[in-house]
Amino acid sequence: MRVRLGAALASALTISIGVITLIGLLLTGDNFGLPTQFAETAREMTKVLLELVTIVIALTVLLGVVNLVIVHLRRIWGRKANALYSLCVLAGFGAAVGTKLIGDEEANDVLLETILVSVESALAGLLFFALVYGAYRLMHHQVNWSRTLFILSLLVVLIGTLPFSSVAGIADVREWLLAVPVSAGARGLLLGIALGTVVTGVRVLIGVDRSYRE
Amino acid sequence: MFWWKGFPLDNTIVLDDTTITVLSILVLLLTLFSLALLSRKRKIPFPLRRIAAYENMSVLAGRAIESDQPLHISLGSAGLGGESTLLAIAGAELAYHAASQVVIGDRSPLLTVADPSALPLGQDTLRRVYDARGLKARYWPYNVHWYPMGHRSLAFAAAITAQLTDERVSSNLLTGSYGPELALIMAAGWRREIPAMAVSDQLTGQAVAWVFADTPLIGEEIFVSPSYLRKDIPRLSEPVVMDILRWLLILVLLGGLIAAMASNGG
Numbered sequence: 001m002r003v004r005l006g007a008a009l010a011s012a013l014t015i016s017i018g019v020i021t022l023i024g025l026l027l028t029g030d031n032f033g034l035p036t037q038f039a040e041t042a043r044e045m046t047k048v049l050l051e052l053v054t055i056v057i058a059l060t061v062l063l064g065v066v067n068l069v070i071v072h073l074r075r076i077w078g079r080k081a082n083a084l085y086s087l088c089v090l091a092g093f094g095a096a097v098g099t100k101l102i103g104d105e106e107a108n109d110v111l112l113e114t115i116l117v118s119v120e121s122a123l124a125g126l127l128f129f130a131l132v133y134g135a136y137r138l139m140h141h142q143v144n145w146s147r148t149l150f151i152l153s154l155l156v157v158l159i160g161t162l163p164f165s166s167v168a169g170i171a172d173v174r175e176w177l178l179a180v181p182v183s184a185g186a187r188g189l190l191l192g193i194a195l196g197t198v199v200t201g202v203r204v205l206i207g208v209d210r211s212y213r214e
Numbered sequence: 215m216f217w218w219k220g221f222p223l224d225n226t227i228v229l230d231d232t233t234i235t236v237l238s239i240l241v242l243l244l245t246l247f248s249l250a251l252l253s254r255k256r257k258i259p260f261p262l263r264r265i266a267a268y269e270n271m272s273v274l275a276g277r278a279i280e281s282d283q284p285l286h287i288s289l290g291s292a293g294l295g296g297e298s299t300l301l302a303i304a305g306a307e308l309a310y311h312a313a314s315q316v317v318i319g320d321r322s323p324l325l326t327v328a329d330p331s332a333l334p335l336g337q338d339t340l341r342r343v344y345d346a347r348g349l350k351a352r353y354w355p356y357n358v359h360w361y362p363m364g365h366r367s368l369a370f371a372a373a374i375t376a377q378l379t380d381e382r383v384s385s386n387l388l389t390g391s392y393g394p395e396l397a398l399i400m401a402a403g404w405r406r407e408i409p410a411m412a413v414s415d416q417l418t419g420q421a422v423a424w425v426f427a428d429t430p431l432i433g434e435e436i437f438v439s440p441s442y443l444r445k446d447i448p449r450l451s452e453p454v455v456m457d458i459l460r461w462l463l464i465l466v467l468l469g470g471l472i473a474a475m476a477s478n479g480g
Contacts, residue, residue, distance in 0.1 A: 057295040064330035064360040123368040130401040196437030
């Protein structure tokens with residue numbers, strides 16, 4: 001069996017850095033009977049490693065900007081469909097950078113806050129229609145017991161929210177739905193995701209994950 | 215009453231974060247070791263339960279190749295360095311398997327990310343796919359697109375919605391972290407009859423995924439993709455470990471409930 005040196009080094013580096021960071025984080029509040037000097041060294045090393053991570057992640061924003069510009073330049077250059085949108089993106093990007101460079105904070109705020117917030121608010125409005133459309137399509141596409149239950153629960157929750165005394169009974173059902181089955185289901189989902197996260201973390205720590213080995 | 219020396223059951227036990235972390239690691243290690251011993255004795259592979267989304271993956275890939283349109287894979291707002299680091303890694307693993315099925319076609323898959331830290335991860339995932347298939351010359355790092363997200367990820371959703379038309383995407387594989395904005399992307403896909411598979415670690419995003427996706431994944435199913443999709447070396451340990459941990463958790467919760475009922479006098 002052939003083992004690539006680069007892959008072996010990457011695995012060794014990942015596992016050792018992961019273990020050092022884990023030890024440092026575990027020793028944050030207590031030394032667990034270990035020598036003070038060892039605990040302090042582990043804590044310091046973890047601190048340095050976490051700072052390095054922060055710096056590297058900050059640098060990825062620069063990579064992102066380069067990616068954004070090249071992707072849209074390529075679209076314009078290739079005269080792809082709707083290249084005008086790409087031109088707008090680049091013009092917006094240029095204007096945001098330009099106003100920041102010349103120190104025109106007011107214009108920069110208009111671009112980054114006023115326009116962006118307005119556009120996002122409009123999209124949030126559209127979201128309402130998309131969700132209603134989803135509920136309609138859910139039943140239109142295929143009717144089964146789980147989908148029927150979903151729609152019934154949706155109707156109970158919506159009607160139960162109305163402030164009319166005639167739907168007080170439904171409001172009680174809504175309260176129960178949200179407090180018991182919805183809450184239990186949500187916690188079950190979150191616990192499942194937490195378990196998956198732990199298993200993936202261990203996979204990375206013991207070197208089974210291959211993303212850095214190829 | 216003492217369970218063993220120094221472990222009073224009738225006193226309130228305060229568990230700080232560190233103790234919980236250490237206990238979690240110990241439980242996980244014990245489960246892994248037990249599983250390893252059990253597998254060695256049993257020699258029979260554990261059966262995996264069916265997950266429709268993974269069974270449907272080859273259909274999505276086939277559609278992309280036959281229609282000569284790109285498969286769109288998105289990691290959403292999952293990124294490295296934060297709480298969603300492991301989700302991003304799991305999403306990239308799923309992206310790897312999906313992309314490896316479509317790179318033999320003429321059109322390269324498109325990978326989109328909202329978090330800039332996921333950009334190198336996405337690019338490296340695509341590079342590994344082409345490398346593994348012996349098509350390194352066809353790898354182009356700018357098939358991974360970064361769409362910056364605003365305060366509520368709606369800008370990201372708008373960009374993806376536009377991309378579905380511009381790039382004439384064949385299928386959507388949305389795996390990562392999404393909120394309700396996922397509905398915008400999925401509704402746009404529906405209007406163009408683009409099939410989709412979706413999963414999110416956020417509850418609102420997961421609910422939207424269940425409603426809209428043709429084949430949704432539920433919560434932790436995203437973390438077991440290698441066990442279902444990797445053909446060369448079947449890795450069955452992850453879903454089995456997760457199931458064992460899940461049952462342990464259920465037993466602990468039931469135990470806690472019974473103990474609480476007993477202490478309150480039934």
